[in-house]
Amino acid sequence: MAWTKEIPARPVVAVAGATGAVGREFLKVLHDLDFPACEVRALASARSAGKKLEFGGCGDVPAGELVVQEMTPESFEDVDIALFSAGSDVSKAMREAVVAAGAVMIDNSSAFRMDEDVPLVVPEVNPGDVSWHSGVIANPNCSTIQMVAALKPLYDLSRITRVVVSTYQAASGAGAPAMRELYDQTREFLDGKADDELTVKAFQHRIAFNCIPHIDKFLEDDSTKEEWKMVAETKKIMGDDNIKVAATCVRVPVLRCHGESINVEFADEVTVEAARAALEAAPGITVMDDPASNAYPMPGLLAGTDGAYVGRLRRDPSVEHGLAFWNVADQIRKGAALNAVQIAQLLLPQA
Numbered sequence: 001m002a003w004t005k006e007i008p009a010r011p012v013v014a015v016a017g018a019t020g021a022v023g024r025e026f027l028k029v030l031h032d033l034d035f036p037a038c039e040v041r042a043l044a045s046a047r048s049a050g051k052k053l054e055f056g057g058c059g060d061v062p063a064g065e066l067v068v069q070e071m072t073p074e075s076f077e078d079v080d081i082a083l084f085s086a087g088s089d090v091s092k093a094m095r096e097a098v099v100a101a102g103a104v105m106i107d108n109s110s111a112f113r114m115d116e117d118v119p120l121v122v123p124e125v126n127p128g129d130v131s132w133h134s135g136v137i138a139n140p141n142c143s144t145i146q147m148v149a150a151l152k153p154l155y156d157l158s159r160i161t162r163v164v165v166s167t168y169q170a171a172s173g174a175g176a177p178a179m180r181e182l183y184d185q186t187r188e189f190l191d192g193k194a195d196d197e198l199t200v201k202a203f204q205h206r207i208a209f210n211c212i213p214h215i216d217k218f219l220e221d222d223s224t225k226e227e228w229k230m231v232a233e234t235k236k237i238m239g240d241d242n243i244k245v246a247a248t249c250v251r252v253p254v255l256r257c258h259g260e261s262i263n264v265e266f267a268d269e270v271t272v273e274a275a276r277a278a279l280e281a282a283p284g285i286t287v288m289d290d291p292a293s294n295a296y297p298m299p300g301l302l303a304g305t306d307g308a309y310v311g312r313l314r315r316d317p318s319v320e321h322g323l324a325f326w327n328v329a330d331q332i333r334k335g336a337a338l339n340a341v342q343i344a345q346l347l348l349p350q351a
């Protein structure tokens with residue numbers, strides 16, 4: 001059913017999962033973009049009720065501390081926009097209450113991304129898709145967001161027929177506890193603890209001084225669900241079922257920012273120069289590419305930044321019309337919180 005309720009110019013915003021890695025970033029992004037909220041409600045599990053979170057303020061909400069409330073179906077009364085990052089189960093459990101309260105849920109989990117009545121939106125790629133939501137808009141998978149943001153300006157030069165991507169994904173992609181595990185395990189490892197004495201909870205194996213080619217669960221064809229998401233979500237966001245995508249997703253011992261090695265094959269010739277000009281002109285993309293001065297995007301440089309960074313742009317001589325490049329983005333910002341708040345901005349009455 002099409003959504004008819006208008007979002008007011010000064011909406012009430014709920015942040016569901018406010019104590020998590022993405023939730024805390026939501027609060028920073030709302031402040032950074034000075035989102036015109038008249039109220040910001042911080043929600044999390046009963047474990048966090050009463051906890052205080054620093055908030056820089058935005059709209060009519062002054063800087064100060066937000067007191068976390070336990071999330072229940074009643075939490076969404078009078079809410080206009082609910083930014084969700086509390087995992088798929090919580091999103092599924094709360095969807096009905098959110099929509100019944102008349103709020104639009106912008107969901108970071110994978111619960112509804114492929115549902116036919118749920119737009120999957122990257123504002124730089126398919127902003128118009130927000131228009132047909134029926135109460136829920138999904139934020140794509142973090143690795144997919146930064147990739148399609150860079151693919152879109154290239155696709156506009158010539159149809160993309162095939163993409164081969166290998167990801168180098170930060171520990172924080174698995175949440176705040178996983179980020180702590182990388183810190184603590186590195187310390188334990190340097191203290192001389194043996195592998196079987198290390199605390200391994202967030203990942204299947206040790207992440208300190210290691211790379212793990214396994215993100216989310218394995219599927220029947222031996223790919224992982226994270227890899228499947230990159231394939232399926234790319235087609236939905238780009239609106240082209242014919243793009244072939246081959247993905248290999250790898251967890252690396254980096255705190256923040258996913259890196260991606262991307263090879264693109266086009267229907268027609270696209271020169272490196274044309275691709276560079278298109279990327280430089282594209283919203284949300286920064287080209288950082290100067291081999292002579294060893295300049296290229298790196299996670300260690302880019303934590304806390306907005307948008308996606310592209311470098312190492314070159315011809316891929318292994319196919320007729322091919323380019324290769326390297327792409328880095330802070331996945332907690334552009335891959336999650338920033339993208340979702342940009343979607344929320346698209347919902348505001350346009351002046």
Ligand SMILES: NC(=O)c1ccc[n+]([C@@H]2O[C@H](COP(=O)([O-])OP(=O)(O)OC[C@H]3O[C@@H](n4cnc5c(N)ncnc54)[C@H](OP(=O)(O)O)[C@@H]3O)[C@@H](O)[C@H]2O)c1
Pocket residue numbers: 016017018019020021022023043044045046047048049071084085086087088090108109110141142172173174175176177331332335336
């Ligand atoms: N991390 C990333 O880079 C990233 C990127 C894109 C999308 N996402 C998605 O965003 C979601 C959250 O990820 P995260 O990395 O922020 O995880 P996280 O750091 O583990 O945070 C989880 C949040 O969910 C809350 N929560 C958990 N169970 C709950 C319950 N039963 N009721 C209410 N709140 C509950 C937690 O509250 P307590 O503190 O009270 O437990 C916490 O605020 C996931 O769906 C994830 O796939 C994450």
